[in-house]
Amino acid sequence: xxxxxxxxxxxxxxxxxxxxxxxxxxxxxxxxxxxxxxxxxxxxxxxxxxxxxxxxxxxxxxxxxxxxxxxxxxxxxxxxxxxxxxxxxxxxxxxxxxxxxxxxxxxxxxxxxxxxxxxxxxxxxxxxxxxxxxxxxxxxxxxxxxxxxxxxxxxxxxxxxxxxxxxxxxxxxxxxxxxxxxxxxxxxxxxxxxxxxxxxxxxxxxxxxxxxxxxxxxxxxxxxxxxxxxxxxxxxxxxxxxxxxxxxxxxxxxxxxxxxxxxxxxxxxxxxxxxxxxxxxxxxxxx
Amino acid sequence: xxxxxxxxxxxxxxxxxxxxxxxxxxxxxxxxxxxxxxxxxxxxxxxxxxxxxxxxxxxxxxxxxxxxxxxxxxxxxxxxxxxxxxxxxxxxxxxxxxxxxxxxxxxxxxxxxxxxxxxxxxxxxxxxxxxxxxxxxxxxxxxxxxxxxxxxxxxxxxxxxxxxxxxxxxxxxxxxxxxxxxxxxxxxxxxxxxxxxxxxxxxxxxxxxxxxxxxxxxxxxxxxxxxxxxxxxxxxxxxxxxxxxxxxxxxxxxxxxxxxxxxxxxxxxxxxxxxxxxxxxxxxxxx
Numbered sequence: 001x002x003x004x005x006x007x008x009x010x011x012x013x014x015x016x017x018x019x020x021x022x023x024x025x026x027x028x029x030x031x032x033x034x035x036x037x038x039x040x041x042x043x044x045x046x047x048x049x050x051x052x053x054x055x056x057x058x059x060x061x062x063x064x065x066x067x068x069x070x071x072x073x074x075x076x077x078x079x080x081x082x083x084x085x086x087x088x089x090x091x092x093x094x095x096x097x098x099x100x101x102x103x104x105x106x107x108x109x110x111x112x113x114x115x116x117x118x119x120x121x122x123x124x125x126x127x128x129x130x131x132x133x134x135x136x137x138x139x140x141x142x143x144x145x146x147x148x149x150x151x152x153x154x155x156x157x158x159x160x161x162x163x164x165x166x167x168x169x170x171x172x173x174x175x176x177x178x179x180x181x182x183x184x185x186x187x188x189x190x191x192x193x194x195x196x197x198x199x200x201x202x203x204x205x206x207x208x209x210x211x212x213x214x215x216x217x218x219x220x221x222x223x224x225x226x227x228x229x230x231x232x233x234x235x236x237x238x239x240x241x242x243x244x245x246x247x248x249x250x251x252x253x254x255x256x257x258x259x260x261x262x263x264x265x266x267x268x269x270x271x272x273x274x275x276x277x278x279x280x281x282x283x284x285x286x287x
Numbered sequence: 288x289x290x291x292x293x294x295x296x297x298x299x300x301x302x303x304x305x306x307x308x309x310x311x312x313x314x315x316x317x318x319x320x321x322x323x324x325x326x327x328x329x330x331x332x333x334x335x336x337x338x339x340x341x342x343x344x345x346x347x348x349x350x351x352x353x354x355x356x357x358x359x360x361x362x363x364x365x366x367x368x369x370x371x372x373x374x375x376x377x378x379x380x381x382x383x384x385x386x387x388x389x390x391x392x393x394x395x396x397x398x399x400x401x402x403x404x405x406x407x408x409x410x411x412x413x414x415x416x417x418x419x420x421x422x423x424x425x426x427x428x429x430x431x432x433x434x435x436x437x438x439x440x441x442x443x444x445x446x447x448x449x450x451x452x453x454x455x456x457x458x459x460x461x462x463x464x465x466x467x468x469x470x471x472x473x474x475x476x477x478x479x480x481x482x483x484x485x486x487x488x489x490x491x492x493x494x495x496x497x498x499x500x501x502x503x504x505x506x507x508x509x510x511x512x513x514x515x516x517x518x519x520x521x522x523x524x525x526x527x528x529x530x531x532x533x534x535x536x537x538x539x540x541x542x543x544x545x546x547x548x549x550x551x552x553x554x555x556x557x558x559x560x561x562x563x564x565x566x567x568x569x570x571x572x573x574x
Contacts, residue, residue: 143401
């Protein structure tokens with residue numbers, strides 16, 4: 001899996017570089033490229049591995065993987081803004097608004113969202129109906145019913161009188177990080193015109209496990225490895241899976257979710273080996 | 288033309304309301320709806336009138352018109368932010384970040400961009416290839432080579448040592464406001480699979496005339512009618528068409544552009560009557 005992850009990383013970086021190769025020079029395009037540096041590329045991996053399950057080539061799935069990572073990069077840039085999470089470190093580098101300016105960070109995020117939709121129109125992905133299905137599902141996943149809604153819930157939680165309970169946190173994370181993970185993991189099935197149910201089940205479980213592990217790392221991790229500020233949730237008095245379940249409880253919950261994710265992949269047998277390994281990696285990672 | 292403009296306004300508002308009818312309740316969806324109140328809907332008018340030139344019905348062009356207005360609304364919300372133009376009044380109402388908060392305004396803008404792309408996937412627009420052509424052209428027009436680039440140039444101009452010259456201002460406006468106007472006016476031709484050259488020429492001319500008239504109103508208009516703060520460019524020492532050409536020179540230039548726009552419509556004869564009237568309206572308006 002690690003070899004494949006490195007391979008996906010390299011391919012996605014090339015695709016993103018190419019997509020941004022002919023932008024007008026200036027702070028905007030520099031900031032867009034800057035925002036796309038690094039990252040684990042787990043979402044791209046999900047796209048390309050789910051495509052493989054249905055016999056689709058990397059050539060077909062790569063623009064979708066690049067679109068997902070461009071969209072993810074935009075969401076991080078906007079989440080880090082002073083009026084949002086106010087973060088100064090991301091992927092081991094100063095955040096976009098620190099490196100450039102707030103205005104440039106907002107615009108770079110805006111243009112990365114546009115770029116993501118543009119990438120989904122690429123002919124190499126497949127027929128027109130396929131691309132439209134992807135675009136429609138993507139828009140649902142990342143807009144006012146999905147990712148952006150989740151971020152709005154997160155912002156609202158910061159000023160709420162009572163900390164969120166476990167149901168509210170699951171709902172928030174299901175939207176904020178879960179929706180794009182579900183899109184990524186089901187992209188292959190959408191492209192192949194196949195049923196998305198098993199991959200949706202897989203993705204919901206790893207999405208939640210991913211968030212729980214993030215909460216665990218916020219307490220147990222170190223900034224050099226994660227490349228971002230830690231202990232922020234605790235300092236802000238925000239409810240997390242760790243504050244609600246305790247450290248042991250959170251780790252136990254994450255393990256159960258990973259087992260459920262692995263079970264969901266059963267219909268795909270050995271072909272889903274990399275996706276199974278990814279599920280385990282999600283709770284074993286320390287960055 | 289005024290009757291048709293009112294008709295377009297009503298149709299677009301209904302389409303936007305429907306597109307946002309089933310969003311989760313909360314500040315995010317409230318702010319999105321708020322950002323879509325009012326406006327002249329000139330871009331929607333361009334979409335629906337250009338579609339008519341090719342015998343396309345309102346039913347087919349309406350989602351495209353709504354997409355263009357959702358995109359335009361997002362761009363205004365982000366342009367008005369404190370780190371950008373820092374405006375407190377828009378369309379006669381407090382700007383989105385004043386009414387809600389900066390975080391909510393950023394997220395509402397983000398989700399309106401997503402909504403715009405989602406609208407372009409609607410089946411009633413036409414076949415899959417048609418919708419993909421629109422999405423691809425739209426992404427080019429509003430991203431890092433079009434509208435967002437123009438806004439970045441505008442922000443950069445504020446801190447530049449020398450005010451922009453006329454060539455730089457034309458380039459800036461061609462991207463910031465021109466690109467979406469060109470998309471709107473050519474949408475009908477794209478949908479019909481016809482040549483876009485004449486409508487592009489028309490749109491470039493009215494786009495520039497529109498911006499010149501905005502600069503004129505910034506000096507001669509009143510805030511009650513325009514519904515936004517005026518004299519801002521002058522106060523910021525920003526070069527405008529009025530500062531570069533003088534008031535008479537700017538008015539003269541705008542009239543010439545409108546005549547060129549009308550001439551570009553010649554291939555469409557009487558069918559383009561409403562588009563011709565719109566060109567004249569652009570420089571006669573006082574709001």
